[in-house]
Amino acid sequence: xxxxxxxxxxxxxxxxxxxxxxxxxxxxxxxxxxxxxxxxxxxxxxxxxxxxxxxxxxxxxxxxxxxxxxxxxxxxxxxxxxxxxxxxxxxxxxxxxxxxxxxxxxxxxxxxxxxxxxxxxxxxxxxxxxxxxxxxxxxxxxxxxxxxxxxxxxxxxxxxxxxxxxxxxxxxxxxxxxxxxxxxxxxxxxx
Numbered sequence: 759x760x761x762x763x764x765x766x767x768x769x770x771x772x773x774x775x776x777x778x779x780x781x782x783x784x785x786x787x788x789x790x791x792x793x794x795x796x797x798x799x800x801x802x803x804x805x806x807x808x809x810x811x812x813x814x815x816x817x818x819x820x821x822x823x824x825x826x827x828x829x830x831x832x833x834x835x836x837x838x839x840x841x842x843x844x845x846x847x848x849x850x851x852x853x854x855x856x857x858x859x860x861x862x863x864x865x866x867x868x869x870x871x872x873x874x875x876x877x878x879x880x881x882x883x884x885x886x887x888x889x890x891x892x893x894x895x896x897x898x899x900x901x902x903x904x905x906x907x908x909x910x911x912x913x914x915x916x917x918x919x920x921x922x923x924x925x926x927x928x929x930x931x932x933x934x935x936x937x938x939x940x941x942x943x944x945x946x947x948x949x
Contacts, residue, residue, distance in 0.1 A: 766799025769847055771930060771942040772877055776800070780875055780926070781843050788841035790831045790866040791849030794820045809836065832861035839871045848940075851881035853907040855895055867921055872949040876923065881906040882914075882941035885933040902937040914943050922948045 765773065775781050787801055792810030794817045801808055811829040812818050818828045829835060831849060846866050853859035870876055883890055883898065890908065891899040898908050911929055918925055923945040930942040 764800060764803070767796045768800060769797055769879060771879060772797050772845065772847065775875070775877055775944065785842035786840065787843045787845065788836065788869050789845040789847075790834070790869070791846060792821070792826065793817045797845055797847055809841065811836070830862075830865075832858070832865040834865055834869060836869050838868050840869045841874060842871055843875045843877065844870045846876070846878040846880070848879055848881075850878065851906040851908065855897065855907070859896070859907055863917070863921075867947070870947050872947055874947045875926070876943075876945040876947060878943040878945075879940055880943070881908055882931060882939050883908040883910050884929075884931040884939050884941055886936060886939045889936055900938050902934075904938070906938075908939075909941065914941070918943075918945055921945070924948065 783804065783806065786807045787809070789798060789808070789810035792798065792812050793814070795802070795810070798808055798810070809825045810821070811827050811831065811834050813828070813830045815828045818826050827835065844866055850859060850862055853862055867876065886901070889901045893899055893905060896907050896909070897905060899905055914929060925944065926946050927944045931939055933939045
């Protein structure tokens with residue numbers, strides 16, 4: 759079996775959490791915006807209890823499991839404190855404005871158990887501050903031509919505190935050749 763077959767197109771920073779032993783067998787995993795399951799290949803093959811939602815019905819249909827639902831993150835039907843690990847990979851930056859971002863984050867955070875791990879990758883302004891054009895509020899036009907809701911270091915630090923969490927890793931940001939910037943935000947929900 760090749761590494762690609764075993765792990766699929768897993769996000770390298772999510773893979774890092776596996777390597778650090780923060781995601782272990784027996785944990786219930788919830789992927790908030792799972793798409794077609796790119797970060798779930800290994801977890802599914804290892805028998806983890808996996809659940810997920812996505813607003814694209816075709817993505818959910820491709821997963822062919824009752825554990826996956828066609829829903830948006832701000833109004834998910836999954837119960838409070840449902841999962842040990844919540845994955846939010848490339849989801850929150852699609853927020854239309856501050857209110858939508860807060861609703862998406864609250865819906866995602868609500869599903870996480872106290873003591874649980876929140877893994878989030880999202881677009882940020884970190885490292886590309888001079889290359890982006892403000893549209894409105896935190897919505898920006900990026901050099902790659904896309905529009906995103908962008909966070910920054912201060913906002914993520916403030917949100918961590920407001921949510922009642924603590925960062926497990928320092929923020930890690932990847933700037934893709936001055937085109938876009940993606941930040942990894944890993945938080946433990948206080949018990």
